[in-house]
Amino acid sequence: MGKRKKSSRKPTAKKGKDPLDTTFTCLFCHHDNSVNVKVDRKEGVAHLLCKICDQRYQSRVHHLTEPIDIYSEWIDAADLAEKDSRAANPRRPVASSSKMRPAAPPSVGSDDD
Numbered sequence: 001m002g003k004r005k006k007s008s009r010k011p012t013a014k015k016g017k018d019p020l021d022t023t024f025t026c027l028f029c030h031h032d033n034s035v036n037v038k039v040d041r042k043e044g045v046a047h048l049l050c051k052i053c054d055q056r057y058q059s060r061v062h063h064l065t066e067p068i069d070i071y072s073e074w075i076d077a078a079d080l081a082e083k084d085s086r087a088a089n090p091r092r093p094v095a096s097s098s099k100m101r102p103a104a105p106p107s108v109g110s111d112d113d
Ligand SMILES: [Zn+2]
Pocket: 026, 027, 028, 029, 030, 031, 034, 050, 051, 052, 053, 054, 055
């Protein structure tokens, strides 16, 4: 039986490509560093999660996207969602325009007889 040289491979402490983790303050529960943004450039997506109130957000990323971009996107999305929910219950009904122009086909003056 041949003896094999045991090559001890020491795993490098850092593999170089750690997903960039960044924490932020949560919009909803206002806890500091409770929101974690993971940007997965390989997958082209970013995941945002608040570990306190379990708010989630997902977005597409490109090679220049930073966690802070996802965070601000989330703020925008949350803002929009809030406006949306308000728009769902409008105080005043939108007056539909009464003047509707009938779509008259452009009749070319050609007396076919
Ligand atoms: Zn939260």
